[in-house]
Amino acid sequence: MEARARRKGLLVQHPEADWMAADKAGEMLAALGLRRPGVLAIYKALGAELDPRPLGDLLTKQGWTLALPAVETEDGLLTFRAWMPGERLAHDLAGLPAPLTSAAEARPDMILVPLLAFDRTGGRLGQGGGHYDRTLAALRAGPNPPPAVGFAYSGQETPGLPHEPHDQPLDGILTEAGYIAVRKDT
Secondary structure, three states: OHHHHHHHHHHHHOOOHHHHHHOOHHHHHHHHOOOOOOEEEOOOOOOOOOOOHHHHHHHHHOOOEEEEEEEOOOOOOEEEEEOOOOOOEEEOOOOOEEEOOOOOEOOOOEEEEOOOEEOOOOOEEOOOOOHHHHHHHHHHOOOOOOOEEEEOOHHHEOOOOOOOOOOOOOOEEEEOOEEEEOOOOO
16 A cells, blocks of 8 residues: 555654654644643554654653553454553554553543544544544543544645545644644635
């Protein structure tokens, strides 16, 4: 797929992008109105995904708590569990690295979302499993849903991504070039 190949090339061209994106954390937090530390749901980067660990490291120094997602039920909704770098992980039902089921559940105050491509209307091309879309829909059906922020290389921007009815839009995108507020007018 073209988006996967492009992302892989961006990893090679910009190996410092994860650190550069972390440097833009203040810009993102200000734009989202997140003035106090809370729970940041990150993900364990696989393949050429932009690695959120530098951002997680920076925000934990500011008092944030980290959580990782896990697919623990057949409906494919994500459960977020508290996690600290170095803690043991196990494969979840989707075969992805996740905290042990003994780790405490954590309700995120912000969710970093991996992606293959994004557009400025909040459209996102994911990996195809639908886990984030289903989880964001469930969270948005309740009170005080956390913002969902795509975490990507700026070169992953793809104008005019198709949007399916079940697709959940991002609230913003953080890249090595800065924070992109999503246009809500399109």
